[in-house]
Amino acid sequence: xxxxxxxxxxxxxxxxxxxxxxxxxxxxxxxxxxxxxxxxxxxxxxxxxxxxxxxxxxxxxxxxxxxxxxxxxxxxxxxxxxxxxxxxxxxxxxxxxxxxxxxxxxxxxxxxxxxxxxxxxxxxxxxxxx
Amino acid sequence: xxxxxxxxxxxxxxxxxxxxxxxxxxxxxxxxxxxxxxxxxxxxxxxxxxxxxxxxxxxxxxxxxxxxxxxxxxxxxxxxxxxxxxxxxxxxxxxxxxxxxxxxxxxxxxxxxxxxxxxxxxxxxxxxxxxxxxxxxxxxxxxxxxxxxxxxxxxxxxxxxxxxxxxxxxxxxxxxxxxxxxxxxxxxxxxxxxxxxxxxxxxxxxxxxxxxxxxxxxxxxxxxxxxxxxxxxxxxxxxxxxxxxxxxxxxxxxxxxxxxxxxxxxxxxxxxxxxxxxxxx
Numbered sequence: 001x002x003x004x005x006x007x008x009x010x011x012x013x014x015x016x017x018x019x020x021x022x023x024x025x026x027x028x029x030x031x032x033x034x035x036x037x038x039x040x041x042x043x044x045x046x047x048x049x050x051x052x053x054x055x056x057x058x059x060x061x062x063x064x065x066x067x068x069x070x071x072x073x074x075x076x077x078x079x080x081x082x083x084x085x086x087x088x089x090x091x092x093x094x095x096x097x098x099x100x101x102x103x104x105x106x107x108x109x110x111x112x113x114x115x116x117x118x119x120x121x122x123x124x125x126x127x128x129x130x
Numbered sequence: 131x132x133x134x135x136x137x138x139x140x141x142x143x144x145x146x147x148x149x150x151x152x153x154x155x156x157x158x159x160x161x162x163x164x165x166x167x168x169x170x171x172x173x174x175x176x177x178x179x180x181x182x183x184x185x186x187x188x189x190x191x192x193x194x195x196x197x198x199x200x201x202x203x204x205x206x207x208x209x210x211x212x213x214x215x216x217x218x219x220x221x222x223x224x225x226x227x228x229x230x231x232x233x234x235x236x237x238x239x240x241x242x243x244x245x246x247x248x249x250x251x252x253x254x255x256x257x258x259x260x261x262x263x264x265x266x267x268x269x270x271x272x273x274x275x276x277x278x279x280x281x282x283x284x285x286x287x288x289x290x291x292x293x294x295x296x297x298x299x300x301x302x303x304x305x306x307x308x309x310x311x312x313x314x315x316x317x318x319x320x321x322x323x324x325x326x327x328x329x330x331x332x333x334x335x336x337x338x339x340x341x342x343x344x345x346x347x348x349x350x351x352x353x354x355x356x357x358x359x360x361x362x363x364x365x366x367x368x369x370x371x372x373x374x375x376x377x378x379x380x381x382x383x384x385x386x387x388x389x390x391x392x393x394x395x396x397x398x399x400x401x402x403x404x405x406x407x408x409x410x411x
């Protein structure tokens with residue numbers, strides 16, 4: 001039964017993890033942060049990641065096309081890569097009204113993107129369901 | 131022969147946007163209470179902050195839905211379970227422990243909702259006020275300390291939120307007035323979370339009413355409302371002008387005004403919006 005900090009510390013145990021945060025994408029507020037901040041500052045990183053998450057969550061083009069009613073948000077996660085790292089943004093589905101996601105920053109040399117994506121999904125579920 | 135120079139046009143009035151951030155904190159009293167690690171409750175015009183040893187443990191505002199509304203609006207917790215925990219909370223048992231120990235709520239869900247409600251209510255509690263705040267030493271909140279937050283973090287976030295709203299749409303009128311929809315020829319697409327807000331705009335409800343109905347933090351609702359205002363889909367309802375005054379004035383001139391020009395008030399509102407939008411560029 002993890003709280004926010006326990007959840008982020010668990011994310012930091014993934015191979016190659018450099019930093020993790022729980023961010024609200026409407027306000028851009030980091031509700032929790034651990035490890036290194038991407039770009040040198042947790043607050044700025046949270047605000048920038050929130051902008052990206054909001055765009056992904058709101059555009060119709062990224063929603064599923066199977067005809068069923070879309071969840072809120074319709075997107076599950078976002079994966080972004082650069083020369084030396086990966087960023088995985090996992091939306092947290094809650095039974096209450098919220099707009100939060102887990103942001104994991106992984107070193108590309110040690111990180112396992114597939115594993116991180118699966119684990120982050122499980123953590124997002126446990127965070128709010130216990 | 132004297133040269134006649136033209137007078138330069140007066141400078142347009144521009145609000146001093148930096149004034150708020152330059153003065154540092156939003157409440158000198160709160161900064162002092164944090165420094166002396168005070169425990170108690172700070173009552174301000176638009177809300178209250180509960181402090182434990184100089185850290186914010188809870189915040190409430192009549193303008194923001196409480197933790198109970200956020201947890202019960204979508205059935206995360208049923209209203210009876212909440213009431214039960216509130217009733218049983220006493221000196222030795224805080225309500226947060228009762229909710230968690232009963233297995234009714236995951237710790238992450240409680241923390242998430244609590245932090246969200248805390249920053250939300252603090253945004254309104256720390257709004258500029260006309261009356262001085264009061265601090266009552268020793269008072270604690272029955273909920274307990276779910277996740278204490280430093281005062282500096284709450285003040286900093288409040289200022290950041292103010293500038294975020296200002297960047298989206300600089301006119302604060304839509305934050306508190308009853309909202310109405312604006313008919314537009316080519317309405318832009320509205321994101322699902324905003325359309326939930328738009329669907330409740332009916333000329334009577336304010337942003338705070340809509341937040342309570344959706345069980346959504348009020349600041350999040352303000353963000354949606356300002357974005358809808360920026361898109362030209364929603365506007366604060368202008369109070370009806372006394373029709374008699376306008377028509378009597380026009381009757382004196384003997385000129386019949388066309389329908390669209392009957393009242394002057396909406397034009398002033400429009401000019402104000404244009405000025406604000408230009409300032410924001």
